[in-house]
Amino acid sequence: xxxxxxxxxxxxxVSERSDDESGVHLWLLLMKAHRSLVRHxxxxxxxxxxxxxxxxxxxALLHKGPQSVSEIGRRVNLTSGSxxxxxxxxxQRGLVARATDASDRRARLVHLTRDGKARIAKEFARHRDAxxxxxxxxxxxxxxxxIDLLRKLGTTAERQLDVGDLxxxxx
Numbered sequence: 001x002x003x004x005x006x007x008x009x010x011x012x013x014v015s016e017r018s019d020d021e022s023g024v025h026l027w028l029l030l031m032k033a034h035r036s037l038v039r040h041x042x043x044x045x046x047x048x049x050x051x052x053x054x055x056x057x058x059x060a061l062l063h064k065g066p067q068s069v070s071e072i073g074r075r076v077n078l079t080s081g082s083x084x085x086x087x088x089x090x091x092q093r094g095l096v097a098r099a100t101d102a103s104d105r106r107a108r109l110v111h112l113t114r115d116g117k118a119r120i121a122k123e124f125a126r127h128r129d130a131x132x133x134x135x136x137x138x139x140x141x142x143x144x145x146x147i148d149l150l151r152k153l154g155t156t157a158e159r160q161l162d163v164g165d166l167x168x169x170x171x
Contacts, residue, residue: 037134044130048123053078053086055127058095058112058120066111068101095119 045055056076061067064075073083087110090096095116101107112120135143 037131040131040134041127044127048126050123053082054090055120055123057083057086057090057110058116059124061096061110061112062117062120062124066099066109068107068109072110090116 042052045052048055050058053076056078057072060072060075067075069083069087070080072078072087073080076083078086087096087098091098094113096110097113098108098110101109138146
């Protein structure tokens with residue numbers, strides 16, 4: 001056993017690192033960690049009296065600004081029917097509104113209402129606190145390192161998929 005970094009009061013006992021550094025082992029560990037974090041996120045969001053898809057839509061609008069329904073759907077990974085239903089539900093609650101895009105009158109943009117912005121700003125702060133508690137096992141420096149490594153892993157894996165797709169198209 002070895003002790004994790006951090007302040008003496010926050011030190012935790014962690015088991016020695018496995019010798020298995022395979023891609024399969026990495027995938028399994030990421031999957032397990034993801035499941036645990038999803039459970040924390042679901043618990044946090046449900047306690048806010050909204051479903052995950054509604055929270056995702058509001059969060060995307062809070063951090064990325066007004067967007068088309070299809071853009072939001074891509075960001076929160078919802079089908080066109082599901083995203084339309086979510087937007088309708090949020091519009092009925094007075095949290096979002098649709099408006100014509102000034103640069104393309106055929107397009108409609110979804111934006112937060114004043115009430116929607118106030119609600120998601122407050123609720124997102126509570127959610128952020130819950131997710132920070134879920135990540136308490138890592139110091140801020142360790143979180144930063146993990147974020148950098150996961151970004152690198154995701155970018156590399158995605159690039160390999162793109163190259164593979166290109167290779168198949170050229171055959």
